[in-house]
Amino acid sequence: MTATTPARRPGGPLRPADLRDVRIDDAFWAPRRETVRTTTLPQQERQLRTVGQLEALRLQWREGDPREPHVFWESDVAKWIEAASYALATQPDPALEASVDEAIALLADAQQPDGYLNVYFTVVRPGQRFTDLRDAHELYCLGHLIEAAVAHHRATGRTTLLDVVRRYADLVAQELGPGGALEGGYDGHQEIELALVKLARATGERRYLDLARRMLDARGTQPYWFEVEEVRRGTPGYFGSHFPDRTEQAQRYREYNQSHLPVREQQEVVGHAVRAMYMLSAMTDLAAEDGDDDLLAACGRLWDSTTGTKMYVTGGLGSDPSIEGFGAPYDLPDRDGYAETCAAIGLVMWAQRMTNVTGDGRYADVLERALYNGVLAGASADGTCYFYGNPLASDGDVHRHEWFGVACCPPNLARLLTSLEQYAYADADDELAVHLHVAGSVRTRAGGGACVDVGTRYPDDGAVRLTVAPEVPGAAWTLAVRVPAWSARTSLTVNGDPVPVADVLDRGYVRLHRTWAAGDVVELGLDVRPRRVWADPRVASATGRVALQRGPVVHCLEGVDHDVPVRALLLPRDAALGLEPEPVSGLAAVVADGLAEPDPPEGRPLYREEPPAREATRVRAVPYFAWGNRGQGTMAVWVREA
């Protein structure tokens, strides 16, 4: 695990594919993306209209109106615009586009003459803008607006939103820049940093990168910005009443938003998980932009801390609900953890960047783990209800909800699924990397231009067939196809000729460097037989237990499939694992001859001198992401071994 990070340099960091260069025509993903487009996005639009996020942009709120705008309402609107823009990039939808235009027009109208744009500080607390960077989420919201603007610009070619955010970003750059009133400041909820990298790439303006880097480098230096700011402000801040112990627990709250140490000096991932993931995404982006290997090494250390000691087997992050964030190493309770959907999404975002800067498949393995499990579980199969936290076990007391008071997760999930193209493929002039196995096609700039068709029923089947169509005859380039570390037996042929995988396997990818001819076919065979996974013995919730995984998909037991609560089930270590169709997921359930320890009859003593009786039973494990779609019941990822 503890690897030094660099590698990948020849043609520079890989860049995510442009959405319009990819076609996704995949049995697993296409229906899910269609559900997002036709169900989730309209449902979220209705929520934004009902709850008030859109209406608030009219700046009509007055003292006494119960629908007081929330400081981070702009981010809900922004993530929805971003998600919708990705959808529009690959599929015209005039109604959706009209709604996006309406939202953008409202944002543009709400913008103040000097570029400032935040409803709360315009109508509720005018005159207090930028006085509470720690709690008030202004730059967080700007970050999401920038991401939305860049997505909208790339999808439609229009600059209606991009112009808005540039004016706001320029104001912020002035305030936080050298000599500005907020010089040395940074936001309490990281997000703007990674957004500024996108803005710099979209506009070609290096100064946005510089601003991002200044904020990252200032973070955690002493005197602590937020503490100086609090003294200057003279009030405990927007969330002061939520965190009454902030003064006594100063270090805990510095860690909460990762401002306890300069980012390059942080050794252990701590605090609010989403904040950490967004920050680390930006750090990785900047390391890639500038070839900053010192920064990349810091990312690598925190990667090991995250995925080596603080990540659920589902790719979920955050075991401490009180901070929506990380606990101690190996502290990963199954029932009482957190694993916020947004944190798994953040891990996908960071893993994508780590993969592209290093070319190393171990990062993409985590990307895939989080995507197929911790992220996908966040929404119901019909795309209308959401988990905020994603526990790995339930006594039957949790279920998905239609919406939340803090509604960060639903549009975050939508924007990830509508931009899946960016996570599946990345390229440079010398290489096309296939990170995820998704049926469809991709056009790459590698070798001067080429198309690759991908045929697969992954993850239900491990066969992946790639057909290459180069545009520039005679160009040599690398087709890198990811081989997940979990694939125990992998086969490879090129034009039907077997190739020993070991000969071409390089840090998690079969890297085929050749002069490609039209119709060249690469066939990869991944081993998606169901398998057992064990946790490090320090993970108490998994002690004596095993998880079942098939390909990237973690499975779980649900009470609805069994006559006893899932806690009573055991899986003998030598039980053969079979498969049967599983309709909710469209994949398969893993089935095995197991055992049950049913509850004893009424009136038996609590402690007995004989072990609990066991009986044979069939154990059925369904994909974790599909759980909770057949009524509310018990669930467990970690199954007792017998």
Place this chain on the structure above:
Amino acid sequence: MTATTPARRPGGPLRPADLRDVRIDDAFWAPRRETVRTTTLPQQERQLRTVGQLEALRLQWREGDPREPHVFWESDVAKWIEAASYALATQPDPALEASVDEAIALLADAQQPDGYLNVYFTVVRPGQRFTDLRDAHELYCLGHLIEAAVAHHRATGRTTLLDVVRRYADLVAQELGPGGALEGGYDGHQEIELALVKLARATGERRYLDLARRMLDARGTQPYWFEVEEVRRGTPGYFGSHFPDRTEQAQRYREYNQSHLPVREQQEVVGHAVRAMYMLSAMTDLAAEDGDDDLLAACGRLWDSTTGTKMYVTGGLGSDPSIEGFGAPYDLPDRDGYAETCAAIGLVMWAQRMTNVTGDGRYADVLERALYNGVLAGASADGTCYFYGNPLASDGDVHRHEWFGVACCPPNLARLLTSLEQYAYADADDELAVHLHVAGSVRTRAGGGACVDVGTRYPDDGAVRLTVAPEVPGAAWTLAVRVPAWSARTSLTVNGDPVPVADVLDRGYVRLHRTWAAGDVVELGLDVRPRRVWADPRVASATGRVALQRGPVVHCLEGVDHDVPVRALLLPRDAALGLEPEPVSGLAAVVADGLAEPDPPEGRPLYREEPPAREATRVRAVPYFAWGNRGQGTMAVWVREA
């Protein structure tokens, strides 16, 4: 388990032995009691002097003095007097007696002309007495003062304290009696009810019983006393700021002090565990006094709820630290529970009463379980440090303390150990019951008077030899000797002749009814081989785990005995259990060939496709009560099975 309760009637309920009728000369208990007498009682006296409980009785506190008396400080003094009085009953100790006299004199001087006695409401909040029965602990303190007074009177024959508490009790009887200002009231922390039974027995005054019964019968009737009281008072009460959600969570707070339902209608034990145990002790006392089988049936139902679904294997009670009390059935977390020492003591007190009214050994089995485990663990081996909560597992983060801000447990433990005689023996005119196997002797009124000598090294050895010396020739009476349910093979001889145990075993006792002759010898052989104990499968913390018990003594693993943290240890189900000396407890450690899953080397992935490596290791389990005496380390009662 779910048994109907009555039985025992012929000679009426058994009564606990008088301390002066018993001599304890026991290898296990005598040194522990000597430690209490010579170390614990003086140390606690120093604490009472240092912290201020004794000084406060001088009523010199004035506004601004930082040592503001606490509402329940009298109870600390009272429990210490009670413990000291028990010690004085069997062993003269002029220095100790002088301290007791000093404390009693202070109490007498602090008593107000009308009999009222509570420092807080005399000097800190004068004029507010009896306005906050829910929180203010006045009657709780009076209860402990009564218990102390009765103990002191029986030990010394003097009435210095008894006179004080009778005047106070008479004032309370007037206030709470028919037509009194507090008619229908009862205390938020039950205790006075059981104390009034003791006072009635000590004085022969039935009206104290009537007062206890009135309080118990009023409890939980509507309108709820405490809620009416709060409205009348107009303030949230002494603990209002501790419980800001008391209005929204009304039912939870009614359950907290068991005032949610009339006591006879309660089906499930809920709320603060010590309050529940004290209340149930009084209910059982009153059922015995009046032959009230309906009340006894309520006790029986709540007994089944307590010991059948909410008791730790150590006899500890209370899994929810937020209420110092009971959680849901089977909710018995090992690390994060509560199991307050006082609650285990309360269970011993209740079990003693249930045993004596029914003559049924299943209650005494629980008494013994709580005594040898949940209670004894409460103090360090040297008698100077205490646990308030007694978790069944530790990651190394808990240890005993010298004292507590709320210091209920230390003197409670002292008074139990100094009055062990009352728990070991009980009798009536027709029977002497030997509940606990303790070497020494007892004089009984059974058969007109008799002495029984007991020789045993229990619990280290299962042989118990009883020698009878009747005082009245020709009288026939029953010697009932308890056979714990855990004794798998029990032998019995009378004067050397084997008696089939099954022939004379009656609800947990071998009941030998005969005309005893001087020198008759009964020899009981209990099976104290170490054994495995399993919990009901609904107890999540014990799933897939086993506990080791030897006689009444529950064992645990300690990190100090192993090369790995105890969480890494496994005990194969077929591993033979051996014994070796264990110096801290003076008993034996259970040893076995076990397995360990050591932490993997640095840098291994968090999730792996091979199970944790195992290696052979020796597993050593020491008596639970003796844990934490060899430095601060990891500990677990429930051991993983392999």
